[in-house]
Amino acid sequence: MQIDRSLVQGFDLFEGMRPDEIDDMLGQATSRRYPAGEIVFEQGSDADQFFLLLHGRLRATQVTAEGQQIVVRVINPGDLCGIARALRRNDYPATATAAADSIALVWPMSAWDGLVAAHPVLAINAMRTIGGRLQEAQTRMRELATEAVERRVAHAVLRLANQAGKREEGGVRIDFPLSKQDIAEMTGTTLHTVSRIFTAWEAEGLIEGGRQKLKVCDPHELVLIGDGLKPGRL
Amino acid sequence: MQIDRSLVQGFDLFEGMRPDEIDDMLGQATSRRYPAGEIVFEQGSDADQFFLLLHGRLRATQVTAEGQQIVVRVINPGDLCGIARALRRNDYPATATAAADSIALVWPMSAWDGLVAAHPVLAINAMRTIGGRLQEAQTRMRELATEAVERRVAHAVLRLANQAGKREEGGVRIDFPLSKQDIAEMTGTTLHTVSRIFTAWEAEGLIEGGRQKLKVCDPHELVLIGDGLKPGRL
DNA sequence: CGGATTGTTGAGGATACTCAAGTTAGGTGG
DNA sequence: CCACCTAACTTGAGTATCCTCAACAATCCG
Numbered sequence: 107m108q109i110d111r112s113l114v115q116g117f118d119l120f121e122g123m124r125p126d127e128i129d130d131m132l133g134q135a136t137s138r139r140y141p142a143g144e145i146v147f148e149q150g151s152d153a154d155q156f157f158l159l160l161h162g163r164l165r166a167t168q169v170t171a172e173g174q175q176i177v178v179r180v181i182n183p184g185d186l187c188g189i190a191r192a193l194r195r196n197d198y199p200a201t202a203t204a205a206a207d208s209i210a211l212v213w214p215m216s217a218w219d220g221l222v223a224a225h226p227v228l229a230i231n232a233m234r235t236i237g238g239r240l241q242e243a244q245t246r247m248r249e250l251a252t253e254a255v256e257r258r259v260a261h262a263v264l265r266l267a268n269q270a271g272k273r274e275e276g277g278v279r280i281d282f283p284l285s286k287q288d289i290a291e292m293t294g295t296t297l298h299t300v301s302r303i304f305t306a307w308e309a310e311g312l313i314e315g316g317r318q319k320l321k322v323c324d325p326h327e328l329v330l331i332g333d334g335l336k337p338g339r340l
Numbered sequence: 341m342q343i344d345r346s347l348v349q350g351f352d353l354f355e356g357m358r359p360d361e362i363d364d365m366l367g368q369a370t371s372r373r374y375p376a377g378e379i380v381f382e383q384g385s386d387a388d389q390f391f392l393l394l395h396g397r398l399r400a401t402q403v404t405a406e407g408q409q410i411v412v413r414v415i416n417p418g419d420l421c422g423i424a425r426a427l428r429r430n431d432y433p434a435t436a437t438a439a440a441d442s443i444a445l446v447w448p449m450s451a452w453d454g455l456v457a458a459h460p461v462l463a464i465n466a467m468r469t470i471g472g473r474l475q476e477a478q479t480r481m482r483e484l485a486t487e488a489v490e491r492r493v494a495h496a497v498l499r500l501a502n503q504a505g506k507r508e509e510g511g512v513r514i515d516f517p518l519s520k521q522d523i524a525e526m527t528g529t530t531l532h533t534v535s536r537i538f539t540a541w542e543a544e545g546l547i548e549g550g551r552q553k554l555k556v557c558d559p560h561e562l563v564l565i566g567d568g569l570k571p572g573r574l
Numbered sequence: 575c576g577g578a579t580t581g582t583t584g585a586g587g588a589t590a591c592t593c594a595a596g597t598t599a600g601g602t603g604g
Numbered sequence: 605c606c607a608c609c610t611a612a613c614t615t616g617a618g619t620a621t622c623c624t625c626a627a628c629a630a631t632c633c634g
Contacts (some may be wrong), residue, residue: 117459168478174486178478193471199478222464223587229463230456236470237427243477244402244412244433250484250527252408255622286581294485299622301582317631333405489590519612533590535614551599551612 108133109211113160117184122227130229131221135211140164140204142283146188153190156216159183162208163270163282167291177291179242180205182269186235191218193236206282250294250310253334258293259303260332263313267322277314277323278306285318317322341444342358342367347394351418352469365455365462369445374398374438376517380422383435387424387518388449393417396442397504397516401525402433411525413476414439416503420469425452427470440516484528486566492527494538494566509555511548513561519552 109132114120120128137160140146146157146164164181178200183185190198213221222229242265249258271278286297286304293300307313312328314321322328330336343366348354359419371394380391380398398415412434415421417492424432447455456463476499483492505512519533527534541547546562548555556562564570 168482170482170486172486176482176485178481182497190425192467194468198473223460226460226463229460229467233426233463233467233470234428236467236474240470240474240477241427241433243474243481247412247481247484248402248404248410250409250481251525252404252406282576291485295579296623298583298624301580301620305582314490315581431582521612530591531613532615535612536590539614549613 109135109137113277114158114211117158119158119184119186119228119231121231123225126228127225131213131225132211134217134221135213138210138212140208140210142204142207144200144204146204146208147198149199150197153188153196153198155212156186156188156191156215156218157202157213158211159185159187160209160211162210164202164203164208164210165207166202168200175291176294177288179239180266180269186232189218189232189236191215192232205284211249246292253298254298255293255295256303257334259289259295259300260328262289262292263320263322264325264328264332266320267325271322274321277321278325280320280322283318284320343369343371348392348445351392353392353418353420353462353465355465356460357465361459361461364443364458367446367449368451368455371445374442374444376441377436380436380438380440380442380444381432383433384431387422387430387432389446390422390425390449390452391436391447392418392445393419393421393445394445396444397439398436398442398444399439399522400436400525402434409525410528411522413473414500414503420466423452423466423470425449426466441520462508480526489527489529489533490537491566491568493523493529494536494562496523496526497554497556498553498559498562498566501559505556508555511555512559514554514556518554 108129111125111128111132113172114132114153123131130268135158140162147153147155149168159181161183163183166181166186166187167175168178169175181202187202188198190196193199207283222232249261266280266284267278270281286300290297290300304313304315307328308315310324310327312321312322312324312331314323327336342363345359345362346449348362350365354365357365369377369392374396381387383391383402393415395417397417398421399414400412400421401409402412403569415436420437422432424430427433444509483495487495489500500514500518501512506515520531520538524531524534538547538549541562542549544558544561546556546558548557561570
């Protein structure tokens with residue numbers, strides 16, 4: 107069944123593509139629901155599909171040899187993921203899990219080469235997508251290498267608010283279930299330290315927390331903490 | 341003056357391109373020497389050129405708002421760099437400095453769009469290049485987030501040996517001048533800690549150091565340290 | 575109403591940073 | 605060729621940050 111073009115209107119991936127080109131791509135895709143908690147694809151397994159998230163939120167994680175987990179990134183609606191092929195890989199480098207109920211378009215990986223050949227713009231757009239991801243990865247690398255924990259957590263929270271924030275009275279709510287453990291795994295710390303930091307921030311009214319919930323009330327102050335301009339004793 | 345195709349034979353960037361396509365690309369490039377220490381391009385400045393390193397070694401660094409420097413990556417012969425355009429940027433996100441005497445091909449950034457349009461393979465190859473960089477960035481992110489300093493340094497040294505190592509009697513020499521400060525900036529630590537670690541490793545015969553010099557004598561043992569399988573008291 | 579997952583808080587201690595002096599190597603100019 | 609000067613490096617002492625260990629509290633779900 108042909109997927110309607112209006113669903114993907116304005117997605118970066120299709121920038122500069124003609125309507126008939128978009129239809130051609132959509133014609134080769136199927137859509138699929140992923141209830142919260144379900145695994146979309148798994149680290150190390152054969153990469154036979156790639157995905158475009160339409161709705162919901164995925165968490166991409168990696169597990170180290172010792173079993174430590176880290177959150178590589180959060181996948182938002184409009185994001186392409188699982189394009190192992192474009193990275194010259196045959197397996198998925200990370201596991202993607204639905205953090206909230208999600209819907210994604212799914213293509214067989216075998217379609218990738220043909221699509222890229224038929225629609226050169228696609229390669230350019232995919233390149234930019236990966237480029238954006240590279241820049242985010244480098245930013246996080248720099249943060250991990252140079253900043254103390256509290257600043258890293260502040261930056262992570264601000265990034266989340268930007269990517270997955272929803273305006274709400276009194277602040278910006280992170281629009282999907284997010285545990286302290288998740289934030290710890292994004293910032294290279296422990297949930298204990300995140301909990302302590304959040305307790306301190308809540309006392310100052312910067313955020314409002316809760317079980318798997320987070321609202322940013324005073325982003326400006328968080329920016330100050332992130333930039334190291336606020337004492338921020340833990 | 342047309343640059344000879346044989347110079348770039350086998351570079352990833354030109355994989356799958358016809359000889360006449362390669363010639364077309366080379367025809368729009370000029371080659372340039374960069375003596376050690378010279379800046380190739382600078383963070384924040386207008387990105388009006390992109391580069392393909394033919395010979396030598398560049399160091400890509402970023403400076404944080406507070407003036408802390410980090411080494412983003414080492415650029416090896418065959419590597420493309422400065423392709424801000426492909427990342428949707430108008431300025432260079434990092435500074436590239438010649439770590440050793442180097443030679444690079446230089447294109448005006450204005451040629452990028454035309455080249456990509458004329459040679460669709462180029463977009464695919466550039467995408468793979470960026471994809472490879474993304475994977476390295478994520479690896480380093482994971483290391484910074486989960487590993488203790490000594491393991492990160494071991495991994496960084498092994499990576500350098502792979503990328504820029506030169507077989508030599510008794511080990512693999514890192515083929516360009518590399519200070520302890522550089523390694524500290526790659527691993528998110530201080531030159532003091534790197535110095536202490538190297539002293540310990542040298543005592544065990546794992547490496548041989550020196551002023552801006554490094555030789556890896558026992559890679560296998562370093563792998564063990566990197567994987568946390570060796571006590572490695574500092 | 576249990577059981578499980580998630581989160582809180584405290585105490586203690588290790589890793590690695592900062593501060594501080596020195597030492598060595600290499601390049602430069604006389 | 606030697607003396608000097610600077611950049612790179614070494615090493616020590618003290619300490620802050622943040623992790624580990626531990627116990628408990630709250631929330632959600634079936």
